[in-house]
Amino acid sequence: MSAVSPTDTAALAAPPARPTLARTFWAMMAREVRVMRKNFVSTFTRVIAQPLLFVFVFAYVLPKIGTGGAMFAQQGSGPTFSTILVPGMVASSIVMQGIMAAIFPLMMELTWQRSITDRALAPVPVPLLGVQKIIAAATQAFVAGLLVFPAVLFIHAEGQGPSVHIDDWPLFLLMMVTGSLLSGAGGLLLGTLIDPQKSQVLFTIVLLPMTMLGCVYYPWAAMDGIRWLQIATLANPMVYLSEGLRAALTPQVEHMPFWAYGSVLVLGTAVVIWWATRTFTKRVLT
Amino acid sequence: MTPPSPGPAIRTVDLRKTYSSPRGDVHAVRGVDLEVAPGEFFGLLGPNGAGKSTTIGMLTTLVVPTGGTAEVCGFDVVRRPVEVKRRIGMVSQNNTLDNDLSAFENLEFRGRYFGLSARDARRRADQLLEMFNLTDRRKGKPLEMSGGQAKRLMICRALVHRPEVLFLDEPTAGLDPQTRVNLWEVLRGLQREGQTILLTTHYMEEAEALCDRVAVVDHGEVLAEGTVAGLTETAGADTVITVVYDGPVPDTVRTLRDRDGVGKVEVNGEQVRVFAHSPDGLLGELVAAGSAAGVGVTDASQLRPSLETVFLTLTGREYRE
Numbered sequence: 001m002s003a004v005s006p007t008d009t010a011a012l013a014a015p016p017a018r019p020t021l022a023r024t025f026w027a028m029m030a031r032e033v034r035v036m037r038k039n040f041v042s043t044f045t046r047v048i049a050q051p052l053l054f055v056f057v058f059a060y061v062l063p064k065i066g067t068g069g070a071m072f073a074q075q076g077s078g079p080t081f082s083t084i085l086v087p088g089m090v091a092s093s094i095v096m097q098g099i100m101a102a103i104f105p106l107m108m109e110l111t112w113q114r115s116i117t118d119r120a121l122a123p124v125p126v127p128l129l130g131v132q133k134i135i136a137a138a139t140q141a142f143v144a145g146l147l148v149f150p151a152v153l154f155i156h157a158e159g160q161g162p163s164v165h166i167d168d169w170p171l172f173l174l175m176m177v178t179g180s181l182l183s184g185a186g187g188l189l190l191g192t193l194i195d196p197q198k199s200q201v202l203f204t205i206v207l208l209p210m211t212m213l214g215c216v217y218y219p220w221a222a223m224d225g226i227r228w229l230q231i232a233t234l235a236n237p238m239v240y241l242s243e244g245l246r247a248a249l250t251p252q253v254e255h256m257p258f259w260a261y262g263s264v265l266v267l268g269t270a271v272v273i274w275w276a277t278r279t280f281t282k283r284v285l286t
Numbered sequence: 287m288t289p290p291s292p293g294p295a296i297r298t299v300d301l302r303k304t305y306s307s308p309r310g311d312v313h314a315v316r317g318v319d320l321e322v323a324p325g326e327f328f329g330l331l332g333p334n335g336a337g338k339s340t341t342i343g344m345l346t347t348l349v350v351p352t353g354g355t356a357e358v359c360g361f362d363v364v365r366r367p368v369e370v371k372r373r374i375g376m377v378s379q380n381n382t383l384d385n386d387l388s389a390f391e392n393l394e395f396r397g398r399y400f401g402l403s404a405r406d407a408r409r410r411a412d413q414l415l416e417m418f419n420l421t422d423r424r425k426g427k428p429l430e431m432s433g434g435q436a437k438r439l440m441i442c443r444a445l446v447h448r449p450e451v452l453f454l455d456e457p458t459a460g461l462d463p464q465t466r467v468n469l470w471e472v473l474r475g476l477q478r479e480g481q482t483i484l485l486t487t488h489y490m491e492e493a494e495a496l497c498d499r500v501a502v503v504d505h506g507e508v509l510a511e512g513t514v515a516g517l518t519e520t521a522g523a524d525t526v527i528t529v530v531y532d533g534p535v536p537d538t539v540r541t542l543r544d545r546d547g548v549g550k551v552e553v554n555g556e557q558v559r560v561f562a563h564s565p566d567g568l569l570g571e572l573v574a575a576g577s578a579a580g581v582g583v584t585d586a587s588q589l590r591p592s593l594e595t596v597f598l599t600l601t602g603r604e605y606r607e
Contacts, residue, residue, distance in 0.1 A: 019399070019401030020401065030398065034391065034395075035387070038386070115382045115384060118382050118396075118443075121346065121348070122371065122400070125367065286305075
């Protein structure tokens with residue numbers, strides 16, 4: 001290299017900087033947007049592939065060949081399977097994408113070269129950096145949840161279209177927002193508790209059971225024939241999001257009462273955000 | 287940014303860091319007192335594992351002290367970390383650049399994190415890239431850069447917001463000699479502009495070449511502190527002559543310690559080490575003493591007073607890089 005000595009010019013002359021917590025916070029969000037824009041194709045593919053495939057198989061292929069999930073649909077005037085599926089798919093997308101959006105960057109930032117230092121030295125308290133990461137992941141989760149709608153509304157076999165109508169907008173937004181925040185915070189929590197190198201385990205023992213048993217493909221009430229499972233799945237946060245979205249999107253399908261899913265989601269989100277910022281701070285500061 | 291704070295740029299009092307582990311506590315830093323004045327180029331010199339990086343980690347708020355206090359620009363690093371972070375720039379040993387962003391964007395966003403408007407941040411980024419000859423790497427990813435380029439980009443990143451204190455942790459470790467010398471020029475230039483700099487290094491010659499003052503550290507403690515000239519005049523006033531024989535050290539050698547101008551004589555197996563103010567002719571005498579006693583010399587060295595002899599005098603150990 002042939003470095004010019006900075007004396008020649010003025011390395012120390014710079015426009016005045018006025019950092020405030022809000023400005024720094026927004027600058028960090030702007031960074032996330034820039035990164036997302038750069039990785040648009042891969043992010044978009046990751047987000048849309050799962051709902052697209054599920055809807056294709058469950059709302060198109062299975063009804064066409066006349067088996068499987070069509071069980072709710074085949075009984076006369078009951079809701080079509082895609083109607084059952086819409087809230088579940090939105091919930092599953094939010095949870096999966098929220099967790100992944102939080103964990104993937106941490107795998108680079110907390111291991112190897114600890115590139116988290118780049119932002120840990122920005123003039124904000126470290127817990128606020130954790131909150132920023134949660135909100136960034138939650139934003140991705142929210143968008144991922146919304147992207148499910150075009151997929152499920154348009155891909156289905158004849159006569160198998162979902163009957164979805166948002167009657168209760170505030171409830172719908174509350175579910176979308178708390179669900180997204182809970183997933184982002186959950187991702188940050190898992191990513192800071194688990195050794196990132198062992199995150200494969202996370203997918204098999206956390207994410208897979210969570211989605212398979214998250215009341216995505218059936219309402220919670222439909223499990224009353226398998227009482228032990230019905231009770232066991234109450235430990236799965238995704239159940240409450242699926243049920244809450246069911247209440248907001250397809251109130252005609254049986255769902256939990258608001259006091260149950262509402263309190264778990266709102267309180268759970270608050271607790272997990274608090275917990276995740278603590279574990280994050282402990283990982284960043286040594 | 288803010289006017290330079292009165293008082294020292296850095297002050298630590300009995301600063302400590304102990305890491306607890308199942309195999310017992312590790313005392314990385316055990317009671318370090320430092321004071322660095324604004325505009326000073328200060329060096330923490332010591333071998334790997336001496337506690338330098340832990341110390342710099344505490345001063346930059348990323349490592350939480352377990353004892354003592356540290357202030358940067360008058361702000362306590364534990365109680366007021368945000369105020370400290372606003373006033374410092376840090377070049378860490380690892381490549382901690384943001385790999386999701388290009389070289390230019392790394393600087394742009396750093397500027398924005400520190401409150402520059404998007405336009406000012408972009409202008410500042412281009413200005414720094416040009417200044418550090420990185421313009422042709424503008425769109426490059428940090429991972430695709432050479433070690434020297436990445437290090438220069440990290441220095442740019444640390445300077446974006448005009449920090450009052452610049453911290454550099456082993457800035458030239460792993461760089462080739464030419465790149466290292468060029469980086470020294472860059473750092474000297476910054477100092478001429480009045481930048482306060484704290485640098486850690488395990489290279490003696492780096493500390494001698496750059497620093498106004500040096501603290502020699504080992505095992506988490508400061509062994510000596512002062513200007514390089516001052517340290518070599520006091521603690522390391524002696525030239526150190528080391529001779530290794532191929533047999534036991536001749537007894538005649540021990541009598542040298544009574545000679546004027548000789549500080550001490552250390553015998554260790556087949557090796558003798560003589561600390562002397564006036565070393566003229568001593569090396570020849572040591573060789574001759576060997577021949578007289580019928581033992582040959584397998585190795586001989588004479589170190590002029592330097593930080594290396596300071597270290598040797600203070601610890602009795604060879605400096606290990």
